[in-house]
Amino acid sequence: MLKKRVSLVSIFLPFLVCLPLLFISCDEEGLEEIDGFDRGEMLASLADDLIIPNFEALQESVSKLSIATNEFVQNTNEENLLKMRAAWVEAVTNHQHCTSFGFGPANLSLGAYGTVLGVFPVDEEEVEANILKADVNLARSFSRDVRGFFTVEYLIYGNDKTEIQVIESFDQQRKDYLLLVIDELTMTTESIVNNWKTDYREKFINNDGTAAGSSVSILYNEFVKDYENIKNYKVELPAGLTAGQVSSDPTLVEAYYSGISKQLIREHFSSSKNIWMGQTRDGQDIISFEEYLVALEGGPTLVAATKAAIVEIDNALAALPDVKLSEMVDSEEVVTLRTKLQANTANFKSSMSSLLGISITFNSGDGD
Amino acid sequence: MEQPIPVAPLVTFRMIFGLVMLFSCLRYMWMGWVDTQLVDPLLHFHYYGFDWIRPLPRAGMYGVFTLMSLSCLAIFLGWYYRLFSVVFFLCFTYVELIDITYYLNHYYFVSIVAFLMIFVPANCYFSLDVLRNPLIKRTEVSRWCIGIFKLQIGIVYCFAGLAKINYDWLIRALPLSIWLPAKTSIPIIGFIFKYKFTAFLFSWIGMLFDTLIVFGLLFKKTRWLSYIAVVIFHTLTGILFQIGVFPIVMIFAVTIFFSASFHQQLLDKLNTLLPNIGTSNPLRNTSTGSKSKIRVAPLLICFFAFQILFPWRYLLYPGNVFWTEEGYRFSWRVMLMEKAGTATFFVKDAESGREGSVINSQFLNQHQEKQMAMQPDLILQYAKYLKDHFLAQGMTEPRVRAEVLVTLNARPAQLLIDPAVDLSQQIDQWQNKKWILPLNTDTLP
Numbered sequence: 001m002l003k004k005r006v007s008l009v010s011i012f013l014p015f016l017v018c019l020p021l022l023f024i025s026c027d028e029e030g031l032e033e034i035d036g037f038d039r040g041e042m043l044a045s046l047a048d049d050l051i052i053p054n055f056e057a058l059q060e061s062v063s064k065l066s067i068a069t070n071e072f073v074q075n076t077n078e079e080n081l082l083k084m085r086a087a088w089v090e091a092v093t094n095h096q097h098c099t100s101f102g103f104g105p106a107n108l109s110l111g112a113y114g115t116v117l118g119v120f121p122v123d124e125e126e127v128e129a130n131i132l133k134a135d136v137n138l139a140r141s142f143s144r145d146v147r148g149f150f151t152v153e154y155l156i157y158g159n160d161k162t163e164i165q166v167i168e169s170f171d172q173q174r175k176d177y178l179l180l181v182i183d184e185l186t187m188t189t190e191s192i193v194n195n196w197k198t199d200y201r202e203k204f205i206n207n208d209g210t211a212a213g214s215s216v217s218i219l220y221n222e223f224v225k226d227y228e229n230i231k232n233y234k235v236e237l238p239a240g241l242t243a244g245q246v247s248s249d250p251t252l253v254e255a256y257y258s259g260i261s262k263q264l265i266r267e268h269f270s271s272s273k274n275i276w277m278g279q280t281r282d283g284q285d286i287i288s289f290e291e292y293l294v295a296l297e298g299g300p301t302l303v304a305a306t307k308a309a310i311v312e313i314d315n316a317l318a319a320l321p322d323v324k325l326s327e328m329v330d331s332e333e334v335v336t337l338r339t340k341l342q343a344n345t346a347n348f349k350s351s352m353s354s355l356l357g358i359s360i361t362f363n364s365g366d367g368d
Numbered sequence: 369m370e371q372p373i374p375v376a377p378l379v380t381f382r383m384i385f386g387l388v389m390l391f392s393c394l395r396y397m398w399m400g401w402v403d404t405q406l407v408d409p410l411l412h413f414h415y416y417g418f419d420w421i422r423p424l425p426r427a428g429m430y431g432v433f434t435l436m437s438l439s440c441l442a443i444f445l446g447w448y449y450r451l452f453s454v455v456f457f458l459c460f461t462y463v464e465l466i467d468i469t470y471y472l473n474h475y476y477f478v479s480i481v482a483f484l485m486i487f488v489p490a491n492c493y494f495s496l497d498v499l500r501n502p503l504i505k506r507t508e509v510s511r512w513c514i515g516i517f518k519l520q521i522g523i524v525y526c527f528a529g530l531a532k533i534n535y536d537w538l539i540r541a542l543p544l545s546i547w548l549p550a551k552t553s554i555p556i557i558g559f560i561f562k563y564k565f566t567a568f569l570f571s572w573i574g575m576l577f578d579t580l581i582v583f584g585l586l587f588k589k590t591r592w593l594s595y596i597a598v599v600i601f602h603t604l605t606g607i608l609f610q611i612g613v614f615p616i617v618m619i620f621a622v623t624i625f626f627s628a629s630f631h632q633q634l635l636d637k638l639n640t641l642l643p644n645i646g647t648s649n650p651l652r653n654t655s656t657g658s659k660s661k662i663r664v665a666p667l668l669i670c671f672f673a674f675q676i677l678f679p680w681r682y683l684l685y686p687g688n689v690f691w692t693e694e695g696y697r698f699s700w701r702v703m704l705m706e707k708a709g710t711a712t713f714f715v716k717d718a719e720s721g722r723e724g725s726v727i728n729s730q731f732l733n734q735h736q737e738k739q740m741a742m743q744p745d746l747i748l749q750y751a752k753y754l755k756d757h758f759l760a761q762g763m764t765e766p767r768v769r770a771e772v773l774v775t776l777n778a779r780p781a782q783l784l785i786d787p788a789v790d791l792s793q794q795i796d797q798w799q800n801k802k803w804i805l806p807l808n809t810d811t812l813p
């Protein structure tokens with residue numbers, strides 16, 4: 001027995017000798033903090049300077065849209081139609097800056113905010129059927145493609161209709177449905193802002209771990225999903241670049257009726273960029289993932305790679321021809337945009353979570 | 369090996385195993401994992417050679433879990449023990465084999481222990497079976513009946529320790545330098561995780577602990593100290609990482625190393641709380657007789673030869689085992705690397721030449737996607753699934769390729785497999801997968 005123990009010790013002697021050496025060798029830098037980063041501070045910064053202001057801007061523009069709609073309903077004329085459309089453009093632009101935050105108060109009963117009220121394409125037939133029904137209750141309906149920003153768009157722009165035709169189409173039932181959809185937008189955005197400002201802000205900032213279910217993990221998850229939505233649903237599907245499609249389909253673009261798809265994609269990507277780089281919509285610098293990454297092992301390399309990829313995407317977005325997206329879904333430029341968006345996916349999706357040590361799901365991989 | 373020793377350690381082991389597994393089963397159902405992991409997914413990733421294993425419909429899966437929970441209870445009570453130890457082993461292993469993306473070393477460990485439990489008379493003392501049939505009562509069993517569990521636990525720890533002897537773990541303190549700083553918000557001890565020193569210390573202690581602990585447990589003098597180390601070590605890993613019931617399983621499993629008198633006292637104390645179950649029965653049948661001979665000796669020898677040899681199979685493959693994962697599983701490589709990938713699949717209709725990318729979330733849940741995106745054999749399985757899916761959709765000749773960017777221990781992401789190769793033409797086999805690209809180790813973090 002004794003002999004056995006001795007031989008074991010001799011096997012591990014080299015390691016035991018190395019151990020103190022190790023302590024000496026890393027004494028200098030060893031006590032340096034590898035993570036001098038304060039996640040609570042990042043969460044506070046994101047909540048106060050980005051998430052809440054973005055939702056507030058959305059709420060404000062939605063309430064303007066609501067006022068404009070009411071005016072249009074009372075005085076259904078071309079001037080009011082144009083005012084209402086302008087209010088919609090402002091609101092849907094602000095919407096792009098909120099779809100990443102579909103958690104907490106913005107996790108609605110039908111799903112994350114953006115996947116409920118930002119759904120496209122609209123189911124035109126079901127919308128028309130709903131209009132003819134006497135008592136439609138959106139809160140009791142599970143259909144996502146008969147509500148939200150793009151249903152409003154369908155109603156106020158029409159599918160290939162002149163302004164006069166749109167105005168003429170607005171009988172009382174159509175007006176009622178429009179008001180119903182707008183009401184849901186108003187109430188939802190109001191409740192999101194109120195919730196954030198009352199108790200959720202504290203909860204969000206205090207839940208500053210990295211385990212599954214922590215604020216960083218939830219925010220990160222939604223951020224990545226929302227980023228992938230740009231490529232998957234706003235670019236690839238209309239361009240026919242999804243597996244199994246036999247051709248492009250221009251009607252699948254976001255904001256097909258108004259034709260502002262390209263503009264919205266740019267806004268959407270700038271929202272993703274703002275979250276990653278830590279920047280408010282008016283360009284003020286705040287603390288976010290970029291600063292967090294820089295403080296970590298392997299982080300600076302990833303930051304450099306991500307920044308380069310972002311520049312490429314910005315260039316690809318700028319290079320899109322000056323026509324509606326639905327009219328150029330087959331162009332080379334759209335394929336390039338898709339390629340550039342994809343090239344950055346791994347940076348956002350796997351490399352970043354790996355360095356941050358964020359648990360994305362409750363199951364642990366190499367787990368135990 | 370056939371020398372008789374007191375049965376007490378085996379009996380507490382049986383009871384603890386039954387209880388912990390019961391807790392584990394109930395927890396699994398309570399967390400809703402029967403639905404999210406087994407019933408809901410559109411497809412399941414299978415274990416090599418087990419693609420015939422299919423999940424049952426929802427009611428069936430809950431039935432299996434109910435049966436599994438009941439068999440845990442039966443094992444705990446020693447009630448129709450032989451029958452229910454077989455039932456538990458089959459149920460547990462069946463569930464485990466449904467989807468490889470949920471592979472955990474501790475599930476494998478549980479399966480192995482459940483398998484070994486079938487062959488030992490753990491119900492011959494302090495059990496309902498003894499109440500039913502006092503003739504089976506024994507206070508002693510052959511040495512091998514307890515030795516096999518000690519050997520198995522020793523194998524787990526030693527291999528886990530040996531696997532930690534590598535450059536990233538010891539010299540770069542990776543992945544702990546990634547994982548620990550993310551834990552600074554843990555109360556009281558959180559602050560120590562922001563120092564680089566802590567990651568190094570934990571890496572080395574972890575390696576030494578795993579490799580040596582079983583020897584500490586074997587000897588009486590060091591046993592209690594070693595057990596305290598076991599409790600501290602597993603509690604700490606349990607707090608730090610989301611690893612479910614594994615710490616509890618190990619903390620309880622290693623009590624089998626304790627002396628027979630310790631276990632006997634434990635059972636005696638338990639017995640005072642209960643009506644007579646058989647410890648106070650003076651009719652002691654101490655002869656082990658021919659009944660306990662190792663009739664299963666050839667089986668056990670093969671089993672442990674497999675246990676000791678199989679983890680080394682990675683040496684037969686070229687390349688870095690962490691990168692290729694050829695020979696990675698079933699080798700007690702526990703919490704050993706930080707690896708993550710993003711896999712984009714492209715399906716090309718060879719007839720029309722049109723190629724499109726796949727939206728993974730339409731087919732996989734988040735966990736499956738995460739696991740698939742860094743493991744070549746799962747990438748291949750998914751590619752095969754996509755081929756079949758698009759064939760069924762009417763595509764005449766789907767070709768599937770994938771761009772897979774993987775980061776390992778904070779290295780910049782690199783391509784895991786050849787993005788040009790048509791995966792639908794590849795076969796999953798034991799041989800080296802030639803389409804895996806080598807890890808470029810120049811790019812240290």
